[in-house]
Amino acid sequence: MRTSHNLLNTVKEIPADAVVISHQLMLRAGLIRKLAAGLYTWLPLGLRVLRKVEKITREEMEKVGGLEVLMPALQPAELWQETGRWEKYGPELARLKDRHDRDFCLGPTHEEIITDLARNELKSYKQLPIIYYQIQTKFRDEIRPRFGVMRSREFIMKDAYSFHLDQASLQDTYDAMHEAYTTIFNRFGLKFRAVVADSGSIGGAISHEFHVLADSGEDAIAFSSASTYAANIEKAEALMPTGERPSAIHALTLIDTPQQHSIEELSAFLSIAPKQCLKTLIVKGEQDGSVVALLLRGDHELNTIKAEKIAGVASPLTFANDGEVMRACQCKPGSIGPVGLAITIIADRSVLLMSDFVCGANQDGQHYQNVNWGRDLPVPLHTEDLRTVVTGDPSPDGQGSLTIARGIEVGHIFQLGSKYSGAMKAGIVNEAGKYQTMLMGCYGIGVSRVVAAAIEQNHDERGIIWPTALAPFQVALCPMNMHKSDRLKDSAEQLYHTLLAAGIEVLFDDRKVRAGFMFADMELIGIPHCIIMGDRGLDANTVEYKARTSKEAIDIPLTDIVRFLQ
Ligand code: ATP
Ligand code: MG
Ligand code: MG
Ligand code: MG
Secondary structure, X not given: OEHHHOOXXXXXXXXXXXXXXXXXXXXXXXXXXXXXXXXXXEOHHHHHHHHHHHHHHHHHXXXXXXXXXXXXXXXXXXXXXXXXXXXXXXXXXXXXXXXXXXXXXXOOOOHHHHHHHHHHHOOEHHHOOEEEEEEEEEXXXXXXXXXXXXXXXXXXXXXXXXXXXXXXXXXXXXXXXXXXXXXXXXXXXXXXXXEEOOOOOOOOOEEEEEEEEOOOOOEEEEEEOXXXXXXXXXXXHHHOOOOXXXXXXXXXXXXXXXXXXXXXXXXXXXXXXXXXXXXXXXXXXXXXXXXXXXXXXXXXXXXXXXXXXXXXXXXXXXXXXXXXXXXXXXXXXXXXXXXXXXXXXXXXOOEEEEEEEEEEOOOOOOOHHHOOOOOOOOOOOOHHHHHEEEEEEEOOOOOOEEEEXXXXXXXXXXXXXXXXXXXXXXXXXXXXXXXXXXXXXXEEEEHHHHHHHHHHHOEEOXXXXXXXXXXXXXXXXXXXXXXXXXXXXXXXXXXHHHHHHOOOOEXXXXXXXXXXXXXXXXXXXXXXXXXXXXXXXXXXXXXXEEEOOOOOOEEEEHHHHHHHHO
């Protein structure tokens, strides 16, 4: 593909409402554009990445014997009434009426629809086990859509559903799916953990979540230091004996509502706060390890921000650096926008924690950078430190102590048992000729969320660094000042066609732009390999090669470059 075909939609500005890095980079690199809250258009470059996620997912679903189907997004209320979820699901379920005044919803998930299909299509035990799957648009009216496609209202999910005669068969398929998920996330090239999970509104007894590890993750996951125990935080907490809730886990719940808490609780919270909170947490370190915090006082009055010392707060913290604070604050004069977490110290030294800290610029158009904060931070942002904290709290399985890390939930598998098949009378005739309710499993992957999660885990100050399997193109071909040299133009065209013929996905930057501009774009959009061609190199029959992950370019003979890339 050629850049002159208007493929690129890169922009320099960081959009004001984009708080996490993946959201910023997806907008800047021109992968997505916002239509309305939680609704995004995928642009051509972004769609290529989304399709890669889908392709790998589809291939692994086929390997475990999944049969692909495609179910409607619009679902009749009657099916949801059969399972009782029409009443129970709450406001995340987008309900609507058709012109005949009949109730429908936009599917947030498809258990009812697939169970209806199964009870009509499956008659005999001989047809079991069976796995159906689809890659399809879901709609959830999230209370706070945010972080771009990470938590959007309309998103793409791969959802699979299995039907079984007995528990042993369900367990077999569940295990095979667990393994397939491991293969899928490995093929994506992402660092992830599978953890024991609660099954939430989907229901069922046994469930696991798959989390991409990233500081900005909305979820906390807990590992034992001495065993294979790994659970999401709710599950770890639920398993703790009453009265022994680990302090760190308890602290995590503080974010939900404005409440007063002690300095010690704040300290526990800070130690595991997600990075997007820290950006506006306004905390900075001192040489002696104590903490100075810039605190929001009064009524979100931006002009009254003051520095104040909190004695006694231990400092297992990372710190927002200047650039990040400023970026987070790029709003129009006088405007404010939600960013993260606010803290107010009240006179008696207790702490008020509020979610949705507002930040912005004052009426004069002064951004936060004009307030003297974050200027002389002695400590740069150490994301590594935040990744895991040893809490000292005992692991619920009694072995070792808990370590907490942040994760992004990208997959979730459930053993549903007879929850839906029982309520909807989905049964088959068994070997003994008797009617029997089927057992079910269901298995989700947040296809569009994976794209954002991959960026959260793989980026630098210059842009996205795609894992090879997800990159929209493998190679960027960048001839410098090609429009001034016919020889260079011919060689570049020739190499472009050779690369295509070798089956390499190549993006040919044939725009009439400065070399620096070209490289910045290719780095921003995260192409793993870059070939730089110039007249001087051609004199020596070489091209330059630069990996996205390295700062240095190396010379490669023109005749070897295709072999080098393969
Ligand atoms: P979360 O806890 O993040 O709200 P969930 O537990 O409600 O997710 P599931 O019902 O388990 O989600 O759905 C399967 C997968 O769909 C999730 O693991 C996640 O990757 C993805 N997903 C869920 N909600 C969203 C959303 N609003 N935007 C993008 N992806 C989502
Ligand atoms: Mg949810
Ligand atoms: Mg969840
Ligand atoms: Mg889930």
